Amino acid sequence: MKEKRKNGRQKATEKISYYPKQQWKPGNMVYPVPAVMVTASDGEGKDNIITVAWTGTICTNPPMVYISVRPERYSYHMIQQTKEFVINLTTRELAYATDYCGVKSGREVDKFDILKLTKQKASKVSAPLIGESPVNIECKVLQCQELGSHHMFLAEVVSVHVSEAYLDEKEKFHLERAEPIVYSHGTYYGLKDMLGTFGYSIKKSNSARKKKIERGNKKQNREILKNRGSYRGKVL
Ligand SMILES: Cc1cc2nc3c(=O)[nH]c(=O)nc-3n(C[C@H](O)[C@H](O)[C@H](O)COP(=O)(O)O)c2cc1C
Secondary structure: OOOOOOOOOOOOOOOOOOOOOOOOOOOOOOOOEEOEEEEEEOOOOOEEEEEEOOEEEEEOOOOEEEEEEOOOOHHHHHHHHHOEEEEEOOEOOOHHHHHHOOOOOOOOOOHHHHOOOOEEOOOOOOOOEEOOOOEEEEEEEEEEEEOOOOEEEEEEEEEEEEOHHHEOOOOOEOHHHHOEEEEEOOEEEEOOOOOOOOOOOOOOOHHHHHHHHHHHHHHHHHHHHHHHHHHHHHHO
């Protein structure tokens, strides 16, 4: 039986169980993914929101993202024409709106109006920001790759807005306090446990660090004593 550690973290030496596998036909299996609300505008006063799960970061510097959208979506031509969109991150509170924007088309309804979402002016693009979203990422399209069912818009991030409600006194941003959601095989989930921070697998814990220092000190003391002995031996 696996030893359960108090902090729930796994020891590097613990063996993880694995099971027999079935081979499936090729399909989309990279889950969980974010489900974001993408805002777009036709540049003539009509704005829309589309939920997108096929999205992600593709470059750190310059900051670049992608969204893949089916050409038959109402939003597609808005993005294609203006070459602009905004990625609005979603939260537990926005879960209903996220789903609604993914099943209703802007051809039939005004999603901003029906969901009582707040339009905020973006700084560099014509599409509006969703006020209730904790993070709004303004994007300008660089390329459109016609892949098949979906066309992928590669875009540069031109501005980012973060809600001050999640900034601490040191200006550190805590997205987890906004309760972000993910989408996995048709289901939305909240995020529950914090399992570790970047690089924790190789980080020494405080007690391990203390033990290492103690070990170092003991070795140093032993060498001092040993040298003192031989020194004494030589002199005496
Ligand atoms: C969770 C979820 C994720 C979705 N992801 C995508 C996506 O990545 N690309 C896409 O074209 N449609 C996606 N859709 C479908 C569109 O959001 C949906 O067809 C929407 O009604 C289109 O809105 P529009 O016609 O106003 O543009 C998704 C729907 C849901 C519920």
